[in-house]
Amino acid sequence: MKNSMFYSKRFWIGTTFFCGLILASFLFTWYGKDLYSQTQLLIKDGNGNVSQSAPFNPLLMPPFGSDRGGYNLFFKLIIGAKFTILFVFGICFIQLILGTLLGSLLAYAPLPLQKLIEKVCKVYFYVPTVVLVILFMGPLMIQSEQTGFKESIVIKQFLILCIVTLPNLILYISQEINLFMKKDYITSSIVLGARKMHLFRKHIWLFLKEILVILFLQQAVQLFTLLIHMGFFKVLIGGRRVDSGSTVHSLTNEWSGLIGLNKNELLTAPWIILAPLVAFTVSIFVLNFMIQGIKEQLNTRFMPIPNKKQDSAVEEKKTVIPVEKFRFANMKTLYKGTDRS
Template identity: 65%
Template sequence: MSHSIIRSRRFWFGVSYFIGLVIISYLFTWFGKDLYSNTQLLLKNEDGDVIQAAPFNPLIMPPFGSDRSGYNLFFQLIIGAKFTILFVLGICLIQILIGTLLGGALAYTSSKLQSFVQKVFKPYFFIPTVLWGIMWMAPLMLESQQTGLSMSIIGKQFFILCIVTLPPVIIYISQEINLFMKNEYIISSVLLGASKFYLFRRHIWLYLKEILVILFLQQFVQLFTLLIHLAFFEILIGGRRMSSDLKVFSLTNEWSSLIGLNKNELLMAPWLVLAPLLFFTISIFVLHLMIQGIKEQYNTRFISNDKKKSGERSSFEAKYQKMKVDKSSFARMNLNSIYREKDN
């Protein structure tokens, strides 16, 4: 799978996209404070008369307009990119790591225990993940209004989202391993005495590498969607603060928080919601490109291996057919004389 990733241009395009966004976000945070901290509430003409108040549309303040507080929406999205991408990236890494360990351990247990675990988690799957997130993360929003931006709150949110999204990953990986274990050559290895560790190291892990990268990117997409759903209930990553006039602000400018805080502006100032949605849409599209690129490279490698094997088989058959075998190639032997020689 490593060779498939290296050769996939779509994959590296996606990696460059996300790394570039994070780097630009940090550069703006460190050196562009004058750009994103300035506000403009009123727009005046040459005579000094007020002609429009914030929020300004994208034509007046390109490229994405401003919010009601006069902050440039584009700079807010750039500042929040690092929180959005790195937060989701960390959760996905933990999911894949713990999911592989627990899923692999579950796959090696008895079928009765696996069936019991699946029955225990089955009711969990019928409850939307967003409801679990709301239930556990809502109290943190009240805490953030008192303490401000805190790594403690971000850590708690990180832990909660890891827990609520982990069970499906564990079950999926265990089922994939069980399905793979039904292959004939795996059954033959078991009958020949192969240990569980040997099977995992030489066979199962090679198979899992083919799906874990794709699963990682798919979880990235699902977490983006989950953050958007949570934001509509004002569950914001990093917390929120409330001004003296009871306006709610995000502490991190994370993309989904900008959607949730401006959802009521959809009719009056739709760009406040559409701009962060555009960033999410582009990012999800890039993730799908990465997945397709990896799958295409894997399929290409699989087909080329099949062609190579078929070519070797056909060359062997051609050589075999060229061999001329007739009666003169054999000598008639008497079995009795052979046995007599052995006795002597």
């Protein structure tokens, strides 16, 4: 198929970027311990006098400078890349699987049941996602301070983020299937005796599979933004550690933690915050770069996910357009509260 996303150069450029970054993170973690574990607290001049002390700006320690502990920020970003990127992409992957299954079941459910579920979810739409995350992950942060890094903590955080951000996706996929089922050739197939599984395999899945790729990438953008908000509230992926001086440290060096834990440095040493912000910005730019490339390649239309701010998000009317003329449009914010900084 000439309109397949695999013909998009932007898609492959973005894929290469993230795969290369993750591979570099693992290799650096395994073989570069002598580099990223070194600290430098003082710089002396030719006479042996101290001329500078940590944190060092990017001119003294390129490319991003150092933190107050003397650690090179570039090395910390490389180490934390695997935790940040794999965590976000893993959540998006599981969400798409669950969202597709549950959304399809909801679309095939009796209409009264669909209306009931939609009304129940309306209450959820008014609660900012970041508030739910803080509420459920707060005890995990306390646990990590006592026990240190544990895989069970990461798994629980993974499940929490999957669950609290899943209802929107389920309702959206259900809406898209219901809208697609109103097309004339689908109605004709039903009249001729086509079963539900046949319709899903031969028609609905072909319609959904390209949408799911865009959903995956756009959810990743929203989750990156959500992680930044979590970092400001010191809710860190993998947990946190508090030393004897009551200073909080990230156990994984994931990017959002590097922002949230150093937010007080904005006026004194702004490069400490700007470095992980640059990493997030570049990642989000590459994701949008991939999305735009796939949009142009597919030449199809993408309906927006219902926004949690809407009073009747799942009852929004949509114009039925022939499937071959669909064009992807920009999605609205998937998680309420993550579009404000």
